[in-house]
Amino acid sequence: MTQDPYHHSIIARAIAHIGDTVSGQPRLDEVAAAVGLSPAHFQRVFSQWVGVSPKKYQQYLTLDHAKHLLRDRFTLLDTAHETGLSGTGRLHDLFLTWEAMSPGEYAAKGKGLTIHWGWFESQFGEMLVMGTPRGLCGIGFTAEFGRDWALADMQARWPEAEFVQNQAALEAQVSAILGNGSANLLLIGAPFQIKVWEALLTIPSGHVTTYSEIAHHIGTPKAVRAVGTAVGRNPVSWLIPCHRALRKSGGLGGYHWGLPVKRALLAWEAARFDAQENEQEIA
Numbered sequence: 001m002t003q004d005p006y007h008h009s010i011i012a013r014a015i016a017h018i019g020d021t022v023s024g025q026p027r028l029d030e031v032a033a034a035v036g037l038s039p040a041h042f043q044r045v046f047s048q049w050v051g052v053s054p055k056k057y058q059q060y061l062t063l064d065h066a067k068h069l070l071r072d073r074f075t076l077l078d079t080a081h082e083t084g085l086s087g088t089g090r091l092h093d094l095f096l097t098w099e100a101m102s103p104g105e106y107a108a109k110g111k112g113l114t115i116h117w118g119w120f121e122s123q124f125g126e127m128l129v130m131g132t133p134r135g136l137c138g139i140g141f142t143a144e145f146g147r148d149w150a151l152a153d154m155q156a157r158w159p160e161a162e163f164v165q166n167q168a169a170l171e172a173q174v175s176a177i178l179g180n181g182s183a184n185l186l187l188i189g190a191p192f193q194i195k196v197w198e199a200l201l202t203i204p205s206g207h208v209t210t211y212s213e214i215a216h217h218i219g220t221p222k223a224v225r226a227v228g229t230a231v232g233r234n235p236v237s238w239l240i241p242c243h244r245a246l247r248k249s250g251g252l253g254g255y256h257w258g259l260p261v262k263r264a265l266l267a268w269e270a271a272r273f274d275a276q277e278n279e280q281e282i283a
Helices: 007-024 028-035 039-050 054-059 065-072 077-082 103-107 147-155 167-178 191-200 211-217 224-232 259-282
Strands: 094-100 114-122 125-132 135-141 162-165 182-187
Touching: 007 028, 007 039, 007 054, 007 114, 007 125, 007 259, 028 039, 028 054, 039 054, 039 259, 054 259, 094 135, 114 135, 114 147, 114 167, 125 147, 125 167, 135 147, 135 167, 167 182, 191 211, 191 224, 211 224
Parallel strands: 094 182, 114 162, 135 182
Antiparallel strands: 114 125, 125 135
């Protein structure tokens, strides 16, 4: 289904409102009023985007939802790798291809590289997107810490690069990822970080794994803390799904762009996964 880009901001506000008030179980009319729509219109738009009703979505935001995911949809990364989910990953209906910058490019810290950047609306709030003609190299969210922090954080990853605010240069790539199309990623990181990010690409949408499982998968079972750091340094949030890494206890763990964003990402994907499963059972 083709989704109207206009509704990105509406869904983002609705997800944020439901997340902020989930403990009080907000009614449909309350959430609809918060985003300026009639209850009937809001119910229709939200269900089209998320795959479930706003009321059902609330269940995916409860504090113990991560534990249910870990119990029921824990992914063994070695198995995922064997089934061909690594390298060129599939993220719901989005196809990703990626390449790592060369060791020389990494050592140069982006010197000689021109990176375009701009602000874009998504269903998870405002995004900072960065990219080059070779692919997207940065995605971050501003909801928790603001624009200035997000921009400074991203620019610090490539301190020698030239940054040019040019939203138009990125619109086609952003439209593709928001519309479940295809995307090219250009990653800059140390070899260990690249291994961790590649492992993250093997986690299917609607599923989760643990930091220790990632450490085991990349051959460094004792390096759980280092894995957590590398997960947090993922430059392309959402597309490289660092939000799918949890603690063994089922706790959310950390998230570079704020735990409310991580919870919203997990809830969104779990809701869509369940909706697709139900459709297949009916068919």
